[in-house]
Amino acid sequence: MDRIYLDNAATTPVDPRVIKAMEAYFFGSFGNASSPHRFGQEALKALEDARQTIAASIAAKPSEIIFNSGATEGNNHALFGVARAQKDKGKHIIISSIEHHSVLEPAECLGRDGYRLTYIGVDAEGRLDPQRIKEALSKDTVLIAVIHASNEIGTLQPVAEIGKIARAAGVPFLVDATQTVGHEPVNVKVLNADLLSFSAHKFYGPKGMGALYVREKTPLSPYLYGGDQERSRRASTQNVAGAVGMAEALQICIGQMDEERSSQTAMRDRLLTQLPSLIDGVKVNGHPLQRLANNAHFSFEGVDGEALLMSLDMAGFAASMGSACTSGAMEASHVLRSIGLPDELAFGSLRISLGRFNKESDIEYLLEKLPEIIRSLRI
Numbered sequence: 001m002d003r004i005y006l007d008n009a010a011t012t013p014v015d016p017r018v019i020k021a022m023e024a025y026f027f028g029s030f031g032n033a034s035s036p037h038r039f040g041q042e043a044l045k046a047l048e049d050a051r052q053t054i055a056a057s058i059a060a061k062p063s064e065i066i067f068n069s070g071a072t073e074g075n076n077h078a079l080f081g082v083a084r085a086q087k088d089k090g091k092h093i094i095i096s097s098i099e100h101h102s103v104l105e106p107a108e109c110l111g112r113d114g115y116r117l118t119y120i121g122v123d124a125e126g127r128l129d130p131q132r133i134k135e136a137l138s139k140d141t142v143l144i145a146v147i148h149a150s151n152e153i154g155t156l157q158p159v160a161e162i163g164k165i166a167r168a169a170g171v172p173f174l175v176d177a178t179q180t181v182g183h184e185p186v187n188v189k190v191l192n193a194d195l196l197s198f199s200a201h202k203f204y205g206p207k208g209m210g211a212l213y214v215r216e217k218t219p220l221s222p223y224l225y226g227g228d229q230e231r232s233r234r235a236s237t238q239n240v241a242g243a244v245g246m247a248e249a250l251q252i253c254i255g256q257m258d259e260e261r262s263s264q265t266a267m268r269d270r271l272l273t274q275l276p277s278l279i280d281g282v283k284v285n286g287h288p289l290q291r292l293a294n295n296a297h298f299s300f301e302g303v304d305g306e307a308l309l310m311s312l313d314m315a316g317f318a319a320s321m322g323s324a325c326t327s328g329a330m331e332a333s334h335v336l337r338s339i340g341l342p343d344e345l346a347f348g349s350l351r352i353s354l355g356r357f358n359k360e361s362d363i364e365y366l367l368e369k370l371p372e373i374i375r376s377l378r379i
Helices: 016-025 038-057 071-085 101-112 130-136 159-169 240-278 305-314 334-338 343-347 360-378
Strands: 065-068 092-096 116-120 141-147 173-176 195-199 210-214 282-285 295-300 349-353
Touching (some): 016 240, 038 065, 038 240, 065 071, 071 101, 071 141, 071 173, 071 195, 071 210, 092 101, 101 116, 101 141, 101 173, 116 130, 130 141, 130 159, 141 159, 159 173, 240 282, 240 295, 240 360, 295 343, 305 349, 305 360, 334 343, 343 349
Parallel strands (some): 092 116, 092 141, 173 195
Antiparallel strands (some): 195 210, 282 295, 295 349
16 A cells, blocks of 8 residues: 655655765764864864855854754753843743744743743634734843744744844744745745744754754853854754755755745645535634645544544555644644634644645545545544
């Protein structure tokens, strides 16, 4: 039985061109980038070339890029680093109610340490109102954090407008761009971002590799100690092969972005329009227009989401209910609750996230099989 992968928001396969670009840094040029000999210098050059490529892709300077293990680390670094660097200014943090857990949980940790947290809700389509963030600002606000696009329902946020508000107030602004870098145009200047996190494995690069953009003069304490790597902001032997792979993956994505967005939007829209006509009791979640090109999210009445995923898996499809990071949780998604879904619908949700290697025939087969599976689960 052929398997069809429709969970690209969780992770993507590594593009073969990326693997080829990385190979030399596992064998011939495998040195530690901090070593002074030729092996180390070759590795250092590759690392800095990758940093230049990645910085240019988001309109940043190379010195503003901190390599790390991924967006979870980047978000943790941003929250704890900005809070610690501004401990004398205040203890107020503003975040949206639909943030990824890698933002929510560090914020909650800071809350236990005496920080005041303000959660900004979203509308029924998952969109933030920038005015509500402006109204929540106070003189002791030290950080605003907003996800660029929901990893669950795919809704894009008015990040540039929120960034203008943050910039005018002199408050650092963190954008979690895990779902958008490599898939949507991301320019840190246009977004008015002071910090921006992203992961290579979301755009056909290697797992365990990511970056945090930090605008010059943004207050940020180091996250890992024990070395002077990454301008003394993140100690640890640098993952040269990972950085090379990340840069190659991002270059490929930017070169193919228009084509991929067009093809994925067509497949997405086919799902969004045809599934409700084929299945009774289905709700489409997320904004109808301001959403990721590769995201289609549904809730089905009278269906258990976990049973649905298992049935889809048995039929050869890989999909998810929402965030892979919380797939083992037994409570309803905080994102779906934030848009007003009752638990019954939240537990009966399905996220289809498309990728580079999906074809129209995958969608055709899903449209054939999914209604059958839903009917069988409702018996």
